[in-house]
Amino acid sequence: xxxxxxxxxxxxxxxxxxxxxxxxxxxxxxxxxxxxxxxxxxxxxxxxxxxxxxxxxxxxxxxxxxxxxxxxxxxxxxxxxxxxxxxxxxxxxxxxxxxxxxxxxxxxxxxxxxxxxxxxxxxxxxxxxxxxxxxxxxxxxxxxxxxxxxxxxxxxxxxxxxxxxxxxxxxxxxxxxxxxxxxxxxxxxxxxxxxxxxxxxxxxxxxxxxxxxxxxxxxxxxxxxxxxxxxxxxxxxxxxxxxxxxxxxxxxxxxxxxxxxxxxxxxxxxxxxxxxxxxxxxxxxxxxxxxxxxxxxxxxxxxxxxxxxxxxxxxxxxxxxxxxxxxxxxxxxxxxxxxxxxxxxxxxxxxxxxxxxxxxxxxxxxxxxxxxxxxxxxxxxxxxxxxxxxxxxxxxxxxxxxxxxxxxxxxxxxxxxxxxxxxxxxxxxxxxxxxxxxxxxxxxxxxxxxxxxxxxxxxxxxxxxxxxxxxxxxxxxxxxxxxxxxxxxxxxxxxxxxxxxxxxxxxxxxxxxxxxxxxxxxxxxxxx
Numbered sequence: 001x002x003x004x005x006x007x008x009x010x011x012x013x014x015x016x017x018x019x020x021x022x023x024x025x026x027x028x029x030x031x032x033x034x035x036x037x038x039x040x041x042x043x044x045x046x047x048x049x050x051x052x053x054x055x056x057x058x059x060x061x062x063x064x065x066x067x068x069x070x071x072x073x074x075x076x077x078x079x080x081x082x083x084x085x086x087x088x089x090x091x092x093x094x095x096x097x098x099x100x101x102x103x104x105x106x107x108x109x110x111x112x113x114x115x116x117x118x119x120x121x122x123x124x125x126x127x128x129x130x131x132x133x134x135x136x137x138x139x140x141x142x143x144x145x146x147x148x149x150x151x152x153x154x155x156x157x158x159x160x161x162x163x164x165x166x167x168x169x170x171x172x173x174x175x176x177x178x179x180x181x182x183x184x185x186x187x188x189x190x191x192x193x194x195x196x197x198x199x200x201x202x203x204x205x206x207x208x209x210x211x212x213x214x215x216x217x218x219x220x221x222x223x224x225x226x227x228x229x230x231x232x233x234x235x236x237x238x239x240x241x242x243x244x245x246x247x248x249x250x251x252x253x254x255x256x257x258x259x260x261x262x263x264x265x266x267x268x269x270x271x272x273x274x275x276x277x278x279x280x281x282x283x284x285x286x287x288x289x290x291x292x293x294x295x296x297x298x299x300x301x302x303x304x305x306x307x308x309x310x311x312x313x314x315x316x317x318x319x320x321x322x323x324x325x326x327x328x329x330x331x332x333x334x335x336x337x338x339x340x341x342x343x344x345x346x347x348x349x350x351x352x353x354x355x356x357x358x359x360x361x362x363x364x365x366x367x368x369x370x371x372x373x374x375x376x377x378x379x380x381x382x383x384x385x386x387x388x389x390x391x392x393x394x395x396x397x398x399x400x401x402x403x404x405x406x407x408x409x410x411x412x413x414x415x416x417x418x419x420x421x422x423x424x425x426x427x428x429x430x431x432x433x434x435x436x437x438x439x440x441x442x443x444x445x446x447x448x449x450x451x452x453x454x455x456x457x458x459x460x461x462x463x464x465x466x467x468x469x470x471x472x473x474x475x476x477x478x479x480x481x482x483x484x485x486x487x488x489x490x491x492x493x494x495x496x497x498x499x500x501x502x503x504x505x506x507x508x509x510x511x512x513x514x515x516x517x518x519x520x521x522x523x524x525x526x527x528x
Contacts, residue, residue: 019065021073026086029116029126030197033218038090043080043112044133044143046176046190051075052147052483053154053173053491057161057499058194061169062127063119069172077114078192079174080132087115091135095209096202096272097322099306104209106202106272107137110145113198124226126198127171131190144180147173148480150189151491152524153283155479157193159471159498160280165258166251167280168195173491175483187484195279199223201319202272204326213329220244220330227277242335245327249320249339251278253346256316261354262470263289263386265309267299268526271319285524288470290515291383292376298473300523317343357465358390359444360458363451371447378440382431385514387470392427394462397455398445467501468512474519475511 031038051074056066068074076082083089091108098106112132117125130153131145150173160167171192178188199219207215224231224244231247234240255278259266266273267285275281287298294310302308307315320343324336331339355372356364379389424441431437451458471494479490497508505511 019063019068021064021068021071021077024062024064024084025118026084026115026127027118027124028087029113029124030092030199030222031087031090031113033222036212036215037219038092039107039136040088041091041112041135042083042089043114043129045081046079046174046188047178049075049079049081049174049176049190051078051172052175052189052488053151053495055154055158055169055171055495057158058169058171061119062117062125062171062194074172075174078129078172078190079176080112080129080190084115084127089114091137092198092203093137093206094200094202094272095206096200096270097205097319098270098272099302099304102205102209103272105137105206108135109138109141110135110143111198117194123196125194125196128193128195128198129190130193131188142180144178144188145191146180146182146186147175147189147483148186149284150175150191151480151483152286152476153191153193155471155476155491155494155498156283156286157280158495159501160264162499162501163258163262163467163470165262165264165280166255166278168193168198168275170194195275195277195281197223197227197275197277198281199276200272200281201274201276201323201326202270203276204323205271208326208329216327216329220327223276238330238332238335241327241330242332242339245324245331245336246339246342248276248278248323249343250346252316252320253313253343254278254350255280256313257347257350257354259312260309260351261358262467263292263309264470265289265296265298265307266312267302267307267524269307269312269315269319271322274316274319274323276323284526287473287524289386290472290519292379292386292389293383294376294380299525301525313347316347354465358462359393359447360462360465361447361451362453362458362461365447365450368447371443375440375444378431378436382433382436384430387467388512388514389427389430390466391463391468391512392423392430393444394459394466395423396427396441397423397459398448464502468504469497469501469508471498472515472519473522473524474515477519477522 054069059066089112091112093107095104096106110132111128111130113126113128115127117127131150134143154170154173157167157170161169171194174190176188179185180188203219204216220241224240228244228247231240231243234243265287273282285299289296296309297305299307320340324340361368428434428437475494479494482490497505497511
């Protein structure tokens with residue numbers, strides 16, 4: 001760190017866990033490939049910064065003691081006012097297909113990586129600050145991030161981590177009263193985010209487009225050596241690169257299956273926003289489903305619906321084809337076709353398992369895919385809240401002799417048995433058409449009767465698969481509005497709940513309720 005004399009590069013790895021900023025082991029990471037891959041660039045300091053949020057979980061991930069957040073030196077790092085002395089910060093160059101159109105040069109236009117932290121157990125994490133000022137790749141931008149976007153990414157990435165979905169992580173938010181101009185003047189924020197790597201599909205596209213095939217190979221070799229140990233053991237060069245593509249395709253397919261199962265829409269699935277590690281990367285106009293709507297478009301600038309919720313699997317495969325093209329100097333057409341053909345089976349297997357878990361089905365049956373499709377269609381017809389429905393279903397017992405018809409005051413459903421009359425009523429009330437609810441529950445009960453485990457075990461498993469809390473847009477908006485008044489308590493409360501979204505958190509029930517009417521009017525875009 002400039003002027004501080006700490007954050008030194010260490011050649012020998014001590015087995016003691018790093019606890020202080022001074023003892024962090026900082027290396028060059030990706031920038032060690034050379035200057036054609038990155039621009040060396042110091043961040044632009046925030047004016048009079050202050051710390052808004054800090055995640056002890058992410059600090060522990062990189063081996064940093066949580067108390068370090070109280071030090072002015074940490075704030076200086078988080079605000080871009082300082083850097084690690086051991087290495088030169090950098091912005092990476094890449095290309096990308098944006099809304100289907102190829103842009104030959106993009107890059108980190110407002111993100112600067114301060115270095116790579118190596119933990120005592122040998123794990124490596126890039127330490128990157130987003131909103132850190134202009135770089136060579138800012139184009140016409142100012143390189144800054146507004147406070148609302150940093151809050152959304154901080155909460156969004158940590159919410160995804162709590163759900164068990166691969167993602168970049170967020171360590172801290174630094175804020176400032178320094179104005180940033182978007183649609184209206186706003187205040188600035190800088191997000192510190194952490195990931196093993198921020199390498200993107202677009203990194204390979206950049207060098208392939210320029211016929212820099214040796215650079216494509218260098219990036220592939222770097223990725224394999226550092227993040228794909230199984231691939232690194234493949235002896236043949238041709239087989240190794242083919243296996244790399246196969247691995248990235250599989251990770252991507254499984255990631256998107258998890259998105260679909262939890263009701264997450266990314267909003268901008270450009271190839272420059274796709275991680276080769278299968279991480280959720282670059283939180284802009286993302287959104288979790290409220291009412292189940294397969295065609296949900298969370299980004300109001302996506303006028304054609306290219307990145308609508310139900311199109312995410314197809315777009316992800318399209319992006320994998322773009323990656324395969326960028327690796328064509330290393331991977332044969334036949335090997336690429338084989339890798340790409342593995343996407344659909346990988347996605348379908350993970351998604352089917354996720355739905356089985358959500359419905360509490362531990363013993364697959366041939367008719368399950370049809371049941372899943374019909375159930376989701378009923379949710380869509382009735383605009384049923386996706387998260388609330390599945391959590392309510394997790395509380396539905398069929399194990400005693402209570403008449404569902406009595407509980408629901410519907411003689412037509414008297415053959416359906418449920419153990420909790422109130423749970424039945426709450427679930428049926430989610431539907432606009434009562435008949436749809438009763439038909440679905442009747443069918444669900446018949447399917448549950450084929451399971452061998454008892455109700456208690458099934459319900460417990462379902463509560464582990466169906467979160468009670470997700471980061472709905474209106475919850476993020478409430479936290480943003482309070483933060484504009486220098487009240488950051490809602491950020492902390494939301495973070496505490498979202499890090500354990502499957503727990504009950506009875507003191508935070510308001511976060512699990514049906515969104516207020518004004519939530520439907522919220523709009524997010526690429527500047528969010």
